[in-house]
Amino acid sequence: MEKTIAVIKGDGIGPEIVTEAMGVLDAVAAKFGHAFTYKDAPMGGCAIDAFGVPLPDSSLETCLAADSVLLGAVGGPKWDSQPASNRPERGLLKLRGSMGLYTNVRPARMFSDLSAACPLRPDIAARGIDFVVVRELIGGVYFGDHSTAQVDGEQKATDIMSYAEHEIRRVAHVAFQMAQKRRKRVTSVDKANVLDTSRLWRRTVTEVAKEYPDVELLHMYVDNASMQIVRDPSQFDVIVTENLFGDILSDEASQVTGSIGMIPSSSMGEGTRGLYEPIHGSAPDIAGQDKANPIGTILAAAMMLRYSFNMAAEADAVENAVDQVLKDGFRCGDIMQSGGKLVGCREMGAEIRKRI
Incomplete structure (x- = not known):
C-alpha cells in the first residue's frame, strides 16, 4: 500500500520527535511491504519566520492533498510578540477548520511499567x-x-x-x-x-x-x-x-498517567484523513539537546496507521514495540526512574525501531 503523509515538524522539539516517528513508520513500511511518501508542510513559528504567516497556502494545500498529516508541535516564546491573528497556534486552528477535523481523541492510559511515575x-x-x-x-x-x-x-x-x-x-x-x-x-x-x-x-x-x-x-x-x-x-x-x-x-x-510526553492524539472529521500529534508543546527549553521523549509522537503515528490507513496489525506492532522498550527499562528524562536506562530522543526511537 502507498500512502502520502504531510509532515509538519514545527518548532522546538518538533523536528526531533517527528524524525523519530518517521523512522518508525519506515520500519513498519519495510516489514509490511508498504511505501510511505513524506511531504514537508511548514507551519507554526518556523513558517512565520520563513513566510510571514503561521500556515502558508502551500502548506495547507499539501495537507489537504495528503492521505493524512503528522504534526510535531508549534509555538514558543520567540513568537509571543506576534499579533493574536498571526500567532503559531492560529495556524493549527486554521488547519483543523480547513480539514474539517471536528473530533479530537486523546487516550489516557497508564503503562504498567510506568506506574511509579503516576x-x-x-x-x-x-x-x-x-x-x-x-x-x-x-x-x-x-x-x-x-x-x-x-x-x-x-x-x-x-x-x-x-x-x-x-x-x-x-x-x-x-x-x-x-x-x-x-x-x-x-x-x-x-x-x-x-x-x-x-x-x-x-x-x-x-x-x-x-x-x-x-x-x-x-x-x-x-x-x-x-x-x-x-x-x-x-x-x-x-x-x-x-x-x-x-x-x-x-x-x-x-x-x-505519568507523563504528558507519552500521550498521542488524533483529530478526525468525515472520511479517513486525520491529523496526528502528541499532546505536549514544543518545549523550546530542551530543543536540539536530544532530550525529548518521542513516544507520544510515535504512538500518534500508530493511531494514524490504525484509524486513517486501516493498518491494525502495523499499529499493533508499533504499540507492542513501545511496550517492550519500556519493559526493557529504557527511559527518556521525563519518565526516568530508579533502575532505568536513560536514553535520548534518537536512541529511544532506534530502540523502538529494533522491536518492530
Whole structure:
C-alpha cells in the first residue's frame, strides 16, 4: 500500500520527535511491504519566520492533498510578540477548520511499567487508568468571535462561545461508537447549571444516547469531572465534552498517567484523513539537546496507521514495540526512574525501531 503523509515538524522539539516517528513508520513500511511518501508542510513559528504567516497556502494545500498529516508541535516564546491573528497556534486552528477535523481523541492510559511515575496515591493508581477523552474541536469559544474594545475608560474583552445541535450530535456519535468498542460507558461533561451552550449540549447528547441503548450515559459538571479524574480515574471509559473543557481535561488526564510526553492524539472529521500529534508543546527549553521523549509522537503515528490507513496489525506492532522498550527499562528524562536506562530522543526511537 502507498500512502502520502504531510509532515509538519514545527518548532522546538518538533523536528526531533517527528524524525523519530518517521523512522518508525519506515520500519513498519519495510516489514509490511508498504511505501510511505513524506511531504514537508511548514507551519507554526518556523513558517512565520520563513513566510510571514503561521500556515502558508502551500502548506495547507499539501495537507489537504495528503492521505493524512503528522504534526510535531508549534509555538514558543520567540513568537509571543506576534499579533493574536498571526500567532503559531492560529495556524493549527486554521488547519483543523480547513480539514474539517471536528473530533479530537486523546487516550489516557497508564503503562504498567510506568506506574511509579503516576502522581496519584499508589492505591488509586493500582485501580488502573485507561480512558479516552473525545473533544469537540472546531466549535465553542476557540472559534467564536473575539474582541477587545475601550468601554467606559477601560479595556473590555469578549469571547463568544456558541454551539449548534449538529456540531454536538456528530461528536457525540463518535463517543458512543467508541464506547461500544470499549467498556460501554460515556460520561458527558458540561456546565449545564450555568451555560446555555451546556444545556443544549446535555439535551443533544441525551437524544443521541437513545440510539445506543447498550451504552450507559452519565452527565457530569466540568468542575466535578476535573476533581474525579484525580480522585478515581478508573471510573471513566469515554469522556465527551466541548472544545475548551476538553482542552483542559485531556491535559489533566495525560498528567495522571505519568507523563504528558507519552500521550498521542488524533483529530478526525468525515472520511479517513486525520491529523496526528502528541499532546505536549514544543518545549523550546530542551530543543536540539536530544532530550525529548518521542513516544507520544510515535504512538500518534500508530493511531494514524490504525484509524486513517486501516493498518491494525502495523499499529499493533508499533504499540507492542513501545511496550517492550519500556519493559526493557529504557527511559527518556521525563519518565526516568530508579533502575532505568536513560536514553535520548534518537536512541529511544532506534530502540523502538529494533522491536518492530
